[in-house]
Amino acid sequence: MKQSLPLLLAISLFILPASGQAKAPSYDASVPKPTLSEVAYGSHTRQTLDFWKAESSEPTPLVFVIHGGGWQGGTKERLNRFADPNALLKAGISVVAINYRLISHALEEKVKPPVHAPLHDAARAGGAVRDDAGAATRLLLLDE
Template sequence: MTASLSKTVAATLCMSTLTAVAAPMTLDDYLALSGPQPTARIAYGSAPSQFVELFRPVGAGPFPVVLLVHGGCWTVKFGGIEQMHNVAGALAAQGIAVWSVEYRRVDEDGGGYPGTYLDMNMAIDKLEADAAAYQLDTARVVAVGHSAGGQLVQWIAGRGKLPPASPMFRANYLPIRQIISLGGLADLRNERDLIKSNCDRDMVQLTGVASAMRPDVFADTNAAELMPNGSTTLLITGELDTVSPPRIAHDYAQRARKAGDKVATLILPGASHYDEVAASSPSWNLILPEIRKALGLAL
């Protein structure tokens, strides 16, 4: 762990002893989250869910960018991009542009494997193509994902390790090396039972089926297989998160360190799975500085 990341963890522990923690947010609290409307809605494909919402700060750029990927257990049932308006608006108020990605989920036509991953590729391609038009600085990008979105941003970091035979393989792509996963469920192989029990997802929905050409379905879908990838990853999880408990973050961090990547964990005191994406939550006071730090901004 780097010195700066060690200081972050120490600051968290200090804050947990000095600051009264609000009641943890519930799923209903999360579903009720709202925020400002986006500056623009930009399609990156022809399907209804293939679009991004841009939250552009006031003033002249180029602006640093948060590539924001919502969660929802990979299904349309639990909301997603609309709830992200809450933190997207807060980030735009900080002078940070937000490229908030909608994508095809497992219960939508074309979603799951490989469509959901292809959508990540196309949304990032669109960011690169449109950056100049919106004054976005693609040299300063951090990918921030929540829950299922955490799995997807952790997968994004490993795109350079994809097998050439994978349908998601790209020879040329915009690398994103700064990753913040909020309650992410990234290790599909080792956490398949938890993902089934907490999200009711059959792993085949996220990995596809094995074939002679693709005997290991985790080789191109599991972020934990795509290391080392040169990323710096921060795994942030609520102390009271029952969807993606702190153990998940610690176990993944151990695997990443063993592989040779830079990774740290930050456990939010008194927080649930939903405080992680609410700018009104005390947890946001710990998360926002980490986003700013990943973008090279003053704290």
């Protein structure tokens, strides 16, 4: 037993740091894989969006999802808590879900008032989607 103690300690040095790392958010298994994922619309790590393209040879309507959390928390991976991407895609409606800077990031960046950061990010993501959507003319904004 005395000889195995150093081995156990050595192994724990590798296991403990790995177990303490935060797991990246992921979509529920029922959510299909995005057509495009982690598309940057800004320079901050949270300024990303995921896009699901509905099958169509024509431009499709688009649902633009801003996750809930009162600008304080949450991620785009919460999409299926209030929207059904499978039903939307089946109905010929494309979907975008965005992440944005939270109030805590705005405070670190000294944005005044702090709510400007997530609001600006949502508008910026919407503009990026609109610019890339081409002829799409129908847009629905969803917020949890």
